[in-house]
Amino acid sequence: MSDTITAQSFWNEGMKYAGRSENAQPTFVNKKRFKSLFGTTPGICVHLWSETSVMLPNGAQFFHLLWGLLFLTVYANERVLSALVGGVDEKTFRKWQWAVVSSISLLKPEVVSLLKAIQSFPVNMLYKTYFHPLNQNRSTCVTVS
């Protein structure tokens, strides 16, 4: 399932949670809204989803990743958060928020690594292209090494 999820999917769902129309344009203000709610961009959401979807329990959908990010960024109580994502049950929200948070934390050994300080590497500006919120190649994820 993970290879069919695009940044556009995350963008549409995120804008819905933000109270905007699903086909909201990627304006500067809308991008700020997305970043304020989820702490990152739709492109990085795709990367996170491709890395964590295999670790999530059966039945995981891409928007559950947004639930976890919403929990980390907003940290309101679960009644508020479950209302924000469309009125799901608090217990359902709780189940997916912790599953997503723990699966993202498992990426730490490969993303936050001392090897990055020891190795010499150029800053790859292509990342900006790959992770642009509405890039046509948004489903293509580069391995962040």
Place this chain on the structure above:
Amino acid sequence: MKQNGSICLLCVDGTDCRVNNPGRFWTGWFSHKFKKAGLRYEVANCIQTGWICWVKGPFAAGAWPDISIFRGWLKKELLPGELIEADAGYRGDEKVRAPEDCTTLGDYEMKFNARARQETANERLKNFKVLATDFRHDLSKHEDCFFACAVITQLNLQTVEPLFGIDYRIYN
């Protein structure tokens, strides 16, 4: 080449996160930053790129000073001859270059900028409200939350929001 031969590759600092007071009273939870209970993490950034390269924790904020955390884990991971840039809380270890360990005004400014950018990285972590407000859940889950925020912040630093650039060239 992002490493330019400087003797310090990393800049390290500790950051405290507020937690609800655990049930049993213990002065070891006391964070001098918040005057309340807190957990402490050690965060180290690559000086040349600003990327987060090391996160260690959690520790009880009052019982674990920065220098003890450094001596327990990160110090053992350093390369032979490598030193580390740090603030005054780490003063006293032979592997640490404290703020005053410099001879020229230029060196002082480079060290100041490295430490300033480290604080910016810590501030990026605190953009996640789960780390900036009292943690209401079980303390065992705080580690997962912090590491998840570190992963997301690091991906942001690598792609869309790099930290400001600094010039750091200190060879001895």
